[in-house]
Amino acid sequence: MNHNLGVQTAGTDRAASPAGVVQVISPHTEEPIAAVDAAGPDDVDNAVAAARAALTAEPWGRTEPSERIATIRRLADIYDQRRAEMANLISTEIGAPISFAQRAQVGLPAFMIRAFCDLAERHQWQETRPGFFGSDVLVRKEAVGVVAAIVPWNMPQFLIVTKLVPALLAGCAVVLKPAPESPLDALLLGEMIDEAGxxxxxxxxxxxxxxxxxxxxxxxGVDKVSFTGSTTAGRAVAAACAANLTKVSLELGGKSAALVLDDAAPDKVAAGVRSASLSNSGQICNALTRVLVPQARHDEYVDALAAEMSGLRVGDPSDAKTQLGPLVSRRQQQRVREYIQVGQQEGARLIVGGDGMPDGLDRGWYVQPTLFAAADNAMRIAREEIFGPVITVIPYRDEEEAVQIANDSDYGLAGSVWGNDTERALALASRIHTGTLGINQGYTMDPFAPFGGVKASGYGRELGPEGLDGYLDTKSIAIAPGS
Structure with a gap:
């Protein structure tokens, strides 16, 4: 087991003596893999003070966007050089299959760092407008200040990069708190940040x-909070920010629906839904966990999904052929198993999987990929975020009922519509109340397009120009005529 220093602030690594130790446990072996010194309140105070100093006494707060972009491009180069190291670390830390870790957990962040730099180069940092009363008005975008970024464990680097890099490009300073399940990748990124200068x-x-x-x-001392996590935790964050009138953006839970039209090919739907629902063992906030299918073709779509899911290879995340790894913790494993039991008790038809261990595995926090059919949207497995490899198929009578079911959710993060007629699919998509939607695919997070939810899925947007604007304040400067 490795012991790692766990506090990086003001350009140094040091042990945080009174706050204890974070044990990092392998989800595959259930054995400790690292011990990380935990930060305490004094470390937060010091980090916030150091961030404020970096914006006032130090040069960061006075840099031009072009200088910040050049610095972050250096970070991108360093990140590329250490991609293999980062992917192996994340695979070990949270149990993500190494192929998925390389492609998505690390490959996407590596790409997005550069994409955010491209966005920043095109961003309009200031403009002069003719004022109504004769004055010219200079409208400037300025850094919001000190940002607290809090991220969960499921896609740690992706979620860190989507907060950290836009904030830095905006000219902010960032205090980052990773999840206790996944501190190692954040600390490795901290090393890269120091190396980037x-x-x-x-x-x-x-x-x-x-x-x-x-x-x-x-x-x-915090000017903006950017939080990704559960809806329950998000409500507490929102309340704390309200007390201080701190700006906040929240990306919370989801229970996204795939609305399948009657002309959609079952094999294409099954392959797409499997990818959009079960990647990372279903531990993705925008997973398509409710599949709404025409009642007359219910069994066709269920059979196609069953064929896709039955052949999935579950096992050792370090094996390049593994498609589904373990869940991140014993608690998460128990939670998902309990939902599988609840689904059976509620009367949904269990088609694939169940609450036992996958074949050939006797340790690790694994859950079988599980498919329920003939479910009702009132069931808990259709209403509550499970965060595991569980898909629930719900039949509908007509398009009106399909839209009603899709919208009958506390959440509104993502969704999709599947069919051969794109215009028909788009018409239905416009009636589904979510922040993002895919047509004939799960929603793919694009660095040039905003991502975020409505209802209990949160508010605020990440990615795209909108994501960069989230770390900027707008200042208007009126210039008297003749000045």
Whole structure:
């Protein structure tokens, strides 16, 4: 087992003596793989103070966008050089199959760092407008200040990069708190940030538990909170930010629907839904976990999904052929198994999987990929976020009922419509109340397009120009005529 220093602030690594140790456990072997020194309230105070100093006393707060872009492009080069190391670390840390870790957990962030730089180069940082009363008005975009970024464990690098890089390009300083299940990749990124030459205090990495996150969110020295996590935790974050009038963006849970029209090919739907639902063992916030199919063709779509899911290879995440790895923790494994039991008790038809261990495995936090059919949208498995490899098929009578079922959810993060007629699919998509939708695919997060939810899935947007604007304040400067 490795022991890693766990606090990176003001350009240094040091042990945080009073706050304890974060144990990182392998989801595959159930054995400890690292011990990370946890940060405490004093570390948060120091990190926030260092961030403020970096924006005022140090040069970061006075850099031009072009300088920041050049620095982040250096970071992108360093990231590329260490992609294999990062992918192996994430695979070991959270149990993601190595192929998925290479392609999505690390490949996407590596691409997005450069894409965000491209966005920043095109961004309109200021403009002069003719004022109504004769004055010219200079409208400037300026860094919001000190950002607290709190990320979960499921897609750690992707979620860090989508917060950290736009914030840095905007000219902010960032205090990053990774999840206790996945601190190692964040600390490795911290090393890369130092190597890229960012000034001390611009980025701090503080491993710790939920109590540390709560202290950071409530800190009066924080100007903006960017949080990704559960809806329950998001409500607490929103309340803490409201008390201080701190800006906040929340990307929370989801229970997204795939609305399948009667002309959609079952094999294409099954392949697409499997990919959009079960990647990362279903531990993805925008997974398509409800599949709405025409009642008359219900069994065709169920059979196609069953064929896709029955052949999935579940096992050792370090094996390049593995398609589904373990869940991140014993608690998550127990939670998903309980939902599988609930689905059977509620009367849904269990088609594939169940609450036992996958064949050939006797340890690790694994769950069988599970398919329920003939379900009702009132069932808990159709209403609550499970966050595991569980798909629920719900029949509908007509398109009106399909839209009603899709919208009958507390959540509104993502969704999709599947069919041969794109115009018909788009017409239905416009009636589904979510932040994002895919046509004949799950929603793919694009660095040039905004991502975020409605209802209990949160508010605010990441990615795209809108994501960069989330870390900027707007200032208007009126210039008297003749000046």
């Amino acid at each position: 960012l000034p001390p205090g611009v980025v701090s990495v503080l491993p710790g538990d939920a109590a540390l996150g709560a202290y950071l969110v409530a800190h009066r």
